[in-house]
Amino acid sequence: MHGAKSPAAATVGRSDTDERRLAWVYLSRVVEGPCAALSALIGSVGVVEAARAVRECALPEALRGPTELRRGIDRAERDLAHIERLGGRVVTPDDAEWPAWRMLGLGQLDPAQDADAAVPLVLWVRGKRSLVEATERSIAVVGARCSTGYGNHATGEIAGELAARGWTVVSGAAFGIDGMAHRAALAVGGMTIAVLACGPDRPYPVQHDQLLAEIVDTGLVVTEYPPGTSVRKHHFLARNRIIAALADGVVVVEAGIRSGARNTVKWCRRLGRPAMAVPGPVTSAASVGCHRMIREGEAFIVTRAEDILDEAGPLRLSLPGVVPPNPEDNLSGEQALVFAALPGAGSRLPRAVVADTGLSMSAVRATLSALEIVGLVACDSNGWYRTNPSTTSAVVAAQERHR
Amino acid sequence: MHGAKSPAAATVGRSDTDERRLAWVYLSRVVEGPCAALSALIGSVGVVEAARAVRECALPEALRGPTELRRGIDRAERDLAHIERLGGRVVTPDDAEWPAWRMLGLGQLDPAQDADAAVPLVLWVRGKRSLVEATERSIAVVGARCSTGYGNHATGEIAGELAARGWTVVSGAAFGIDGMAHRAALAVGGMTIAVLACGPDRPYPVQHDQLLAEIVDTGLVVTEYPPGTSVRKHHFLARNRIIAALADGVVVVEAGIRSGARNTVKWCRRLGRPAMAVPGPVTSAASVGCHRMIREGEAFIVTRAEDILDEAGPLRLSLPGVVPPNPEDNLSGEQALVFAALPGAGSRLPRAVVADTGLSMSAVRATLSALEIVGLVACDSNGWYRTNPSTTSAVVAAQERHR
Numbered sequence: 001m002h003g004a005k006s007p008a009a010a011t012v013g014r015s016d017t018d019e020r021r022l023a024w025v026y027l028s029r030v031v032e033g034p035c036a037a038l039s040a041l042i043g044s045v046g047v048v049e050a051a052r053a054v055r056e057c058a059l060p061e062a063l064r065g066p067t068e069l070r071r072g073i074d075r076a077e078r079d080l081a082h083i084e085r086l087g088g089r090v091v092t093p094d095d096a097e098w099p100a101w102r103m104l105g106l107g108q109l110d111p112a113q114d115a116d117a118a119v120p121l122v123l124w125v126r127g128k129r130s131l132v133e134a135t136e137r138s139i140a141v142v143g144a145r146c147s148t149g150y151g152n153h154a155t156g157e158i159a160g161e162l163a164a165r166g167w168t169v170v171s172g173a174a175f176g177i178d179g180m181a182h183r184a185a186l187a188v189g190g191m192t193i194a195v196l197a198c199g200p201d202r203p204y205p206v207q208h209d210q211l212l213a214e215i216v217d218t219g220l221v222v223t224e225y226p227p228g229t230s231v232r233k234h235h236f237l238a239r240n241r242i243i244a245a246l247a248d249g250v251v252v253v254e255a256g257i258r259s260g261a262r263n264t265v266k267w268c269r270r271l272g273r274p275a276m277a278v279p280g281p282v283t284s285a286a287s288v289g290c291h292r293m294i295r296e297g298e299a300f301i302v303t304r305a306e307d308i309l310d311e312a313g314p315l316r317l318s319l320p321g322v323v324p325p326n327p328e329d330n331l332s333g334e335q336a337l338v339f340a341a342l343p344g345a346g347s348r349l350p351r352a353v354v355a356d357t358g359l360s361m362s363a364v365r366a367t368l369s370a371l372e373i374v375g376l377v378a379c380d381s382n383g384w385y386r387t388n389p390s391t392t393s394a395v396v397a398a399q400e401r402h403r
Numbered sequence: 404m405h406g407a408k409s410p411a412a413a414t415v416g417r418s419d420t421d422e423r424r425l426a427w428v429y430l431s432r433v434v435e436g437p438c439a440a441l442s443a444l445i446g447s448v449g450v451v452e453a454a455r456a457v458r459e460c461a462l463p464e465a466l467r468g469p470t471e472l473r474r475g476i477d478r479a480e481r482d483l484a485h486i487e488r489l490g491g492r493v494v495t496p497d498d499a500e501w502p503a504w505r506m507l508g509l510g511q512l513d514p515a516q517d518a519d520a521a522v523p524l525v526l527w528v529r530g531k532r533s534l535v536e537a538t539e540r541s542i543a544v545v546g547a548r549c550s551t552g553y554g555n556h557a558t559g560e561i562a563g564e565l566a567a568r569g570w571t572v573v574s575g576a577a578f579g580i581d582g583m584a585h586r587a588a589l590a591v592g593g594m595t596i597a598v599l600a601c602g603p604d605r606p607y608p609v610q611h612d613q614l615l616a617e618i619v620d621t622g623l624v625v626t627e628y629p630p631g632t633s634v635r636k637h638h639f640l641a642r643n644r645i646i647a648a649l650a651d652g653v654v655v656v657e658a659g660i661r662s663g664a665r666n667t668v669k670w671c672r673r674l675g676r677p678a679m680a681v682p683g684p685v686t687s688a689a690s691v692g693c694h695r696m697i698r699e700g701e702a703f704i705v706t707r708a709e710d711i712l713d714e715a716g717p718l719r720l721s722l723p724g725v726v727p728p729n730p731e732d733n734l735s736g737e738q739a740l741v742f743a744a745l746p747g748a749g750s751r752l753p754r755a756v757v758a759d760t761g762l763s764m765s766a767v768r769a770t771l772s773a774l775e776i777v778g779l780v781a782c783d784s785n786g787w788y789r790t791n792p793s794t795t796s797a798v799v800a801a802q803e804r805h806r
Contacts, residue, residue: 154685279682279694282557282706291682291706294697301697301704303685 017094023051024092024122025076029226030054030067033238034118036111037062042121082227087216088126088200093119099135099246104370105271105334106245108363116238117270120224123242124200127220134191134220138168139312140247140268142261143177144254148286151254154278155180156187158253161305163190167313170195170247172239173208173215177253177261186214195243196223197235204231222246240264248332249274249312251302255289262289265299272333274311276302331376334359338367339376339386347382420497426454427495427525428479432629433457433470436641437521439514440465445524485630490619491529491603496522502538505648507773508674508737511766519641520673523627526645527603530623537594537623541571542715543650543671545664546580547657551689554657557681558583559590561656564708566593570716573598573650575642576611576618580656580664589617598646599626600638607634625649643667651735652677652715654705658692665692668702675736677714679705734779737762741770742779742789750785 042050091097109117141159159169163185171178173194185192203209244267255261265275277299280287293299341356353364371377445453494500512520544562562572566588574581576597588595606612647670658664668678680702683690696702744759756767774780
């Protein structure tokens with residue numbers, strides 16, 4: 001009776017849900033960050049079987065390297081206890097709180113182009129609000145660490161206005177523009193999300209300890225890195241994709257010529273969402289990156305919250321005085337594109353939507369499924385159709401504006 | 404012997420050239436500004452016959468109104484004497500100094516869309532330099548009268564740099580950005596042209612009396628209005644088309660929401676030349692018009708002289724170290740488009756060029772003729788061909804960049 005617990009005994013009384021959660025958490029620590037090959041394995045054999053394969057090193061060649069270093073570290077239960085002690089939680093793709101809609105695009109990117117192109121395995125979350133609700137309407141505001149008084153002021157105005165209008169401000173908690181964006185949202189009692197490049201227990205930068213504590217109080221601190229993970233240079237680049245994924249669009253306020261903000265913009269564009277940049281004095285080095293992105297067509301120019309919502313916000317009916325509560329008003333990116341490609345009356349085959357939108361077949365299928373989940377479209381033997389064709393003109397008009 | 408001179412006697416000894424010049428000058432005073440209907444009449448019957456028809460009111464209905472008020476004022480000889488006393492001259496389409504190439508586009512616009520869409524009948528010019536040479540490489544820099552310190556500084560940097568690189572700075576001599584642009588060009592010993600909305604003898608604004616005198620000294624003051632003409636509101640709008648026509652592109656530095664600079668940009672775009680705007684702080688009302696034009700796709704964003712020359716300057720070979728003295732490097736707008744549509748080897752019919760460029764047949768024919776004048780193209784029984792196909796790739800590459 002006092003013998004060591006056998007591995008089998010350890011799982012006695014553990015529900016499937018628990019087992020899956022432990023598998024996600026175990027894998028999160030093994031790969032520390034995005035791993036497209038592991039995501040693919042999970043997609044094909046399921047998370048529990050994938051965890052077993054990693055543990056036993058019964059792996060394809062591509063996965064041996066990424067898992068080699070930490071596959072022996074199985075401290076999932078302790079990690080879960082740790083995040084609980086911090087008042088946080090881990091959110092996995094199995095959870096209702098998982099922002100599935102937001103993550104769709106990341107899973108559709110080609111990992112051959114960028115090794116980081118993968119959905120995070122889990123998100124470690126601190127804060128009381130629901131992640132899925134907090135990211136329903138959200139804009140990322142990012143920029144230079146070495147910001148100027150002008151940049152700080154512009155960020156305060158823009159992020160404050162977005163937050164006051166009920167939009168979540170997503171940023172990276174860095175010095176300069178990021179910190180200012182969070183503070184502006186907090187100042188108006190708005191919602192803000194800090195996405196970290198380290199474990200959820202690590203305040204980074206350490207001088208933002210207090211700011212991060214305030215964000216945990218009324219907003220959310222989110223990271224894909226398990227507790228205890230330190231920041232590393234490549235974490236920032238991978239982190240930026242989560243900032244982009246959690247928002248309807250990315251706004252850059254001040255960026256030097258080699259700013260990391262350009263990387264966030266790259267993710268944003270790859271996800272099919274609007275990237276935006278705020279101009280500044282041409283005499284200011286801190287605005288050079290913004291001007292360059294605008295000039296090279298990488299970002300739209302925006303000067304105020306209204307411009308940002310024009311680009312990234314809900315598509316609006318142009319009928320005067322009509323403010324419809326239709327869910328399709330919240331469409332953007334591929335969702336809006338695909339929805340607009342469906343006829344106002346009748347059905348359409350995915351093949352025709354592919355031809356119209358220029359998206360890949362897999363993107364169209366995934367997007368149609370996502371639209372189906374929220375009840376905007378359905379399919380019959382003739383193809384896909386809109387469940388409510390009444391607002392056709394508004395969505396199409398908004399799409400036209402972006403062509 | 405002491406009898407009054409008969410009208411016939413007055414023209415005794417007058418050369419054809421003199422007669423044509425007097426006809427242009429007479430008509431310039433009669434219509435005071437652009438008159439597409441009169442330009443059409445001159446195009447069909449010649450300037451001497453058109454002047455006779457106006458004098459005798461042997462006119463189509465459309466021309467009676469515009470000529471009614473001043474057709475009785477025939478003081479062409481006195482006007483010529485007047486401009487001569489001012490040290491100036493009148494430049495007509497008959498003169499070698501006429502910037503024919505620059506004016507081509509204006510004659511191709513549809514006057515039904517804008518009554519001012521017409522080539523000026525003559526230009527009243529003060530200053531020593533040749534107008535046609537001074538406008539060989541030129542950029543218009545215009546903007547708000549109520550400029551800020553930032554706008555003045557940016558204008559000084561940009562216009563000074565353009566002038567120092569040998570580009571003529573064209574502007575409207577107004578308070579604020581215009582005046583700053585002229586001063587910056589003068590300060591580096593560069594060339595500048597002020598285009599007025601009044602007679603060449605009228606300093607406007609009067610506080611720029613000294614500035615205009617300096618421009619006459621080393622640059623050019625140009626207007627289509629005969630001596631003595633006061634500024635009127637609609638003159639400014641018509642004047643703006645000459646600013647646009649005389650330059651390879653228009654740069655706006657600071658413009659309020661209802662700035663006249665937007666009108667100059669409109670002309671620039673209608674002439675197929677690049678319109679550009681300099682961003683500024685989003686907190687500055689003086690930059691709102693610039694940001695709006697960039698946002699609405701009316702103007703490219705530019706932050707320094709180099710950006711401007713990338714858009715409007717000579718098309719450059721991408722071969723490192725090669726700076727070709729080829730005249731086609733100076734092509735822009737329709738000329739570049741048409742030249743690029745001709746094959747590197749062999750000939751092409753205008754019809755095919757129309758199909759490729761999307762320009763009208765009349766625009767293509769006029770542009771081919773202009774290119775022929777400067778020796779870049781020629782035609783044979785198979786169509787039009789490039790006289791020097793060696794730089795094909797550079798021009799095509801530059802065109803691609805703008806698509």
